[in-house]
Amino acid sequence: MIDAHRLVGVFPPVPTPFNENGAIYKDGFKQNFEFWNQHDLSGYLVLGSNGEAVLLDSREKTTLFEVARRNIPENKLMLIGTGCQSTKETIELTNGGASIGADAAVVLSPFYYKGLMKQEVLVKHFHAVADAATIPIIIYNMPACTGMDLSAETVAAIADHENIIGIKDSGGNMVKMQAINTLVKKPFSILAGSGSFLLPGLAVGASGGILALSNIAPQFCCRLYSLFRNGEISAATSLQNRLTPLNSAITSRWGVPALKAAMEMMGLYGGPVREPLLSFEESLKPTLKQIIDKALNIHAN
């Protein structure tokens, strides 16, 4: 069983590859892992928001976990996204993935009945999942999708369970990250949920990040991480400022369709998105290409 100390460094939240018929395309997934595995990544998140998790059925999720497991080497972690609206379904998906060999589950807060998601309700949900789960649990706070932002106090109350080892926080609130750091009294890892604030996140105590950007530019994300670790802050600031426009383009600005288009541009398998998502607009591709080039063609740096 892994613990919080393993949650360090850079993890890509891998996209789910579909073929032209909309089915999961295992060979595309394998091809991508062959690229990713060459880099100094700490592991992978399968079925995060970038993995179109909410658009898959449970059989497809199982298939995806199995294919991922075959392609992830032992020295890298396999994290799986398993948060559903219902507690029961979350537990089933978590333990299904655990039996396939996942190392930990990243559990999105339930959010549909957001008016009712008081701290007590969330704590009971996460603790029920953590009690039943056969692998460790990582909290997933994703306000841009859930429309709900976990407070530091709620995170700390949820974290008070031996089987809950960290949080992926995609909110981007540095004050909250510090408050979580201060309020949680045990080993507990904070992973920045976006490449747009990896460096400031590290500066306030995050131990790494789960970054869409690391799907297409793992070497740059790993370099940013190591510049920080080595105290080369000025270079880190430059690199962070340079990468952010690209990370924003494939997340908050244009989302998964742009991420998949960028993967194609980088020679990886991208493929179609699932409806209602629409393929990245042809007319925007030159702009995306420019953003990629500007961010990644860093000769002098």
Add this chain to the structure above:
Amino acid sequence: MIDAHRLVGVFPPVPTPFNENGAIYKDGFKQNFEFWNQHDLSGYLVLGSNGEAVLLDSREKTTLFEVARRNIPENKLMLIGTGCQSTKETIELTNGGASIGADAAVVLSPFYYKGLMKQEVLVKHFHAVADAATIPIIIYNMPACTGMDLSAETVAAIADHENIIGIKDSGGNMVKMQAINTLVKKPFSILAGSGSFLLPGLAVGASGGILALSNIAPQFCCRLYSLFRNGEISAATSLQNRLTPLNSAITSRWGVPALKAAMEMMGLYGGPVREPLLSFEESLKPTLKQIIDKALNIHAN
């Protein structure tokens, strides 16, 4: 096939009855319909937000539709909630329900990738569903749960399809309801999505409502509707003001757990909610009872 003119009057969004083991309790459902069918309701919505739709799996949804179909008489409409994040799954659930005998589907806007839900994306999604569906489609706007509020312009663009006949709008924005009325150039019904604004909704052109309150107080909701239709505005204003605290209690304030507790208090089958929702707190039951009594014991009015 029904058209917009049938979407008038009061529809309860029926709760899903579970037994003590958490399974769907068909007899409880039947018992509730026996009560509801005695009143002047125009029909029912099965698997709305009050029906805990997001907490059910697809087999349970089918079961629920079948039981509802057996208990809804021919002269009342059976509306079904079928909106999922994925277009494909929404179509499958809609046509599955249609084959069981549903009259129309109430389709929640997809919302997880809210940053990407531009008008074009939503129009394509709803039109794909409306094209494939064998029954008419009603748009469902539910900002309190989705964290996303459809604009009047987007609703009008979506409405421009012959198989889309109305909207359930739970946003409570009277200016938007008027804008929808003005922008949609065809027969199209607006149903108020909450008993807390049925009367003002009717005043700006809604044709009825899908009201949690009508689960426990169908006669009062129908009376409010007919007072308005008869131009007895002063009495309608009084009644609306009297009912709103109760409707708020079982929706925005305390939600489905309170609705189910209130059903028990009214002699209907309520039963447990599904986790992560928690049963209505015992200590609050006297308060809820008082709110019910104050709203419904209207002797002089």
Add this chain to the structure above:
Amino acid sequence: MIDAHRLVGVFPPVPTPFNENGAIYKDGFKQNFEFWNQHDLSGYLVLGSNGEAVLLDSREKTTLFEVARRNIPENKLMLIGTGCQSTKETIELTNGGASIGADAAVVLSPFYYKGLMKQEVLVKHFHAVADAATIPIIIYNMPACTGMDLSAETVAAIADHENIIGIKDSGGNMVKMQAINTLVKKPFSILAGSGSFLLPGLAVGASGGILALSNIAPQFCCRLYSLFRNGEISAATSLQNRLTPLNSAITSRWGVPALKAAMEMMGLYGGPVREPLLSFEESLKPTLKQIIDKALNIHAN
């Protein structure tokens, strides 16, 4: 001293007329009052948000009150906007206006330190103003400008003072209006703060409205009010739906610059706005004219 029962019907929040040099233009103000006074308006609000109050200095405010007083006949109320961030300044402006002959003051909630504006703070502020004021006080809730929305509970707590007689609520939340109605246990008038929700506001218990639209179309606003009072709801619904696009145009969509442009189009004195506001764009004037024509040329109705 007026009481809550006088706060019924339609009140225009009059714009402040500037000449081409940016100074207050008394003759323009007089000319507008000559038009307004011919209609069945209940009174006027001088220095509301439409009066560019926050852009005037205190000497200008006094001048404006004096000119208004000379032009408002005895049978119509003169309401004045006097809410400032500081309690002391609010009191001084209120009593300055009272000494000029104003009938009541409409006091915007202080809002700059919105994080600190807890109910206790707001109650103390409004009660201090109401204690010191020599005329009655009307609460002004204007979330679109203040970024802060008074809760019904806070309004009820503030209202618990004999010198506070009503509220201008520009929030447009019909459920809140009802809650205020229910929670305030004394004669207390709710005035709809926008012509876009006058009818639904009346339907839930408002007694009238302070409506930008009534500056340019007093007869239509008064007619909408009387249709409602006479129970002619179907005609009222039509008229409300017809007027709303115009009211929205001169408020939420394009604001004071459009209101002043529309006044010019109607033969009233409009004149320039004060910077940072910019004059209504020439290129949009034909669109505004069309919106006016569509709303007001109601031959068949």
Add this chain to the structure above:
Amino acid sequence: MIDAHRLVGVFPPVPTPFNENGAIYKDGFKQNFEFWNQHDLSGYLVLGSNGEAVLLDSREKTTLFEVARRNIPENKLMLIGTGCQSTKETIELTNGGASIGADAAVVLSPFYYKGLMKQEVLVKHFHAVADAATIPIIIYNMPACTGMDLSAETVAAIADHENIIGIKDSGGNMVKMQAINTLVKKPFSILAGSGSFLLPGLAVGASGGILALSNIAPQFCCRLYSLFRNGEISAATSLQNRLTPLNSAITSRWGVPALKAAMEMMGLYGGPVREPLLSFEESLKPTLKQIIDKALNIHAN
């Protein structure tokens, strides 16, 4: 005339001292400057949000500038807050302060008519101020008070004027700070607007901060700044995490009343706040004292 390169390091936004009668207390101000001047602060902001600027009249503002000028040594900058809702008033206050000897003006975006504050309007306002001003202008973005958050694109468009040299950004959005850095193509300083995100702000390219915390703990703020500059990131992270609860207490949590109470606890002159603000609650003072002690009694670090 100063330029962007002077906007580095730590600046306290000094509170306005009132005596028990509510008048400006010059001796208290002088006493505080005697303390502050002993530390390595880069200068002061007089009449920021912490200076209760919106609660003062124009004569009081002038007095305050004069007293500050006499107490600020030549080697430290005197920044003054001069943003008003009206362009004209902003210019007058800016040049009035300039004639007293201020070095630069921090201009809050106008915000009352927030629906109308499009980029074009804001650019014209800021450029009109910058054209007329006899000292350089610093943009002030303060969403928590204004209810309006300047986009990076708007900041870059405003910044395109030779007399605009920087921004105080109190929003706390690290991605926006980077975007400003990237979009502005000239020397331009970003000052973190809160001690709760000084370190992450520096990590993404800010050059310093205007920090409420530096009123009571200038040495700790200056130390955090220099730890970062020296690449001692691990120590900086610890110190930032330690100081944030105190900075939050005197800003977002309890605001100016707590700041003044904390000043008293530190032996500085605090004094009363102006209404509607209420003095810090006696019952909370022990909690505030604990927060101070925990943050500042850093023996081993």
